[in-house]
Amino acid sequence: xxxxxxxxxxxxxxxxxxxxxxxxxxxxxxxxxxxxxxxxxxxxxxxxxxxxxxxxxxxxxxxxxxxxxxxxxxxxxxx
Numbered sequence: 001x002x003x004x005x006x007x008x009x010x011x012x013x014x015x016x017x018x019x020x021x022x023x024x025x026x027x028x029x030x031x032x033x034x035x036x037x038x039x040x041x042x043x044x045x046x047x048x049x050x051x052x053x054x055x056x057x058x059x060x061x062x063x064x065x066x067x068x069x070x071x072x073x074x075x076x077x078x079x
Contacts (some may be wrong), residue, residue, distance in 0.1 A: 001045075002003060002043050002044070002045060003043070003044050003045070003046060003047050003049070003050040004038075004041070004042065004043050004044075004050075005014075005041075005042050005054055006039065006040070006041045006042075007039070007040045007042070007054070007057065007058075007061075008034075008037045008038070008039050009040075009061050009065070010036065010037045011037070011065045011068065011069075012035045012065075012067075012068065012069055013035055013068040014033045014037055014038045016064070016068040017031050017038050017061060017064045017065050017068055018031050018032065018038045019046070019058060020060075020064035020067070020068070021038070021040070021060045021064050022076050024056070024057075024060055025040075026053070028042060028043040028044060029041070029042050029043075029053070029057075038061060040057060040061075042054065042057065052072055062077055
């Protein structure tokens with residue numbers, strides 16, 4: 001039985017964040033931008049594997065969103 005989760009994260013620059021997290025995706029993960037959000041669907045054969053993947057993904061998307069936010073602030077103050 002496959003375990004599945006879909007995570008929707010609303011961020012300022014979903015395109016940048018999605019591009020930042022995609023390289024870490026496994027074959028069982030799909031990330032796209034939908035309605036100004038990063039949406040990632042994850043499938044794993046076990047609950048433990050799904051939990052571990054969700055934990056890793058949460059850290060990655062949080063860091064990517066923070067970096068994108070700081071980069072945006074830097075760019076707007078430099079203009």
